[in-house]
Amino acid sequence: TSLSEALDILGFGPCYHTHSPVREGKNDSDAWFKISDGMSTPEQFDMILQGYHAVLDQPAALFPGELYEAYPNAKFILTTRDPDKWVTSAQKTIFPAIELMRQMEPEDQTPLEEFFRFVFSYWNTVKKFYGQDAFTNPKRIILEHNEKVKRIVPEEKLLVYEVGEGWTRLCQFL
Numbered sequence: 001t002s003l004s005e006a007l008d009i010l011g012f013g014p015c016y017h018t019h020s021p022v023r024e025g026k027n028d029s030d031a032w033f034k035i036s037d038g039m040s041t042p043e044q045f046d047m048i049l050q051g052y053h054a055v056l057d058q059p060a061a062l063f064p065g066e067l068y069e070a071y072p073n074a075k076f077i078l079t080t081r082d083p084d085k086w087v088t089s090a091q092k093t094i095f096p097a098i099e100l101m102r103q104m105e106p107e108d109q110t111p112l113e114e115f116f117r118f119v120f121s122y123w124n125t126v127k128k129f130y131g132q133d134a135f136t137n138p139k140r141i142i143l144e145h146n147e148k149v150k151r152i153v154p155e156e157k158l159l160v161y162e163v164g165e166g167w168t169r170l171c172q173f174l
Contacts, residue, residue, distance in 0.1 A: 003079060006167065007054050010174060016052040016060070032059050035066065042070040062126065064149045075173065076153045080146055081163040083139045090138055 004015040021028050028048045035044055040063065049055055060067060068076070130141050150158065159173040 002163075003077065003161075004054075004056055006170060007056075010171065012054050012174060014052050015054040015056050016049050017055075018057045018059070020052075035059075035063060040066040040070070045070045061145070065152045068153055075157055075159070076149070077159045077161050077170070077173070078146060078149045078153075079161050079163055083142050086142055087139050095135065 004013070004017050007013050007015050020026065031044055031048045034040070036059070045067065055067070064076070067074075126141075130144075146160075150160070159169065161170060161173075
């Protein structure tokens with residue numbers, strides 16, 4: 001993502017991102033499963049994020065409270081965008097990919113079997129938190145998520161950053 005690249009340029013990388021486990025051949029899905037089952041500890045996050053200086057996107061975004069508890073001195077960036085545009089993008093990218101993975105036979109999933117298992121678990125976690133609305137009313141979900149982050153993270157530790165707004169506020173915050 002562009003935020004990941006910006007953080008790298010500014011010296012706050014490397015960044016853990018949704019694709020990091022696949023790109024690096026790392027299997028941390030069991031650790032995320034434990035967190036989604038309510039077994040989060042600072043040590044659990046440390047294990048997953050070892051070697052990283054920042055974490056972005058999913059599945060971490062599902063756990064703002066747990067991340068804040070684990071890292072109370074960290075700075076948090078909540079990226080926002082027009083929710084209608086986000087929904088349109090998700091319906092063209094994320095949702096079809098998940099549906100395609102659901103239809104695959106297990107033998108079609110190797111060598112990415114663990115990644116697929118992780119993706120399924122992630123969407124089950126989303127449904128656990130938000131119910132079927134995660135798919136039928138994603139705009140409401142993204143807006144609720146943004147408000148949840150704003151409630152959890154103290155204002156002085158949170159930058160609400162509109163996608164595309166440039167570098168000035170990001171640099172000042174960091």
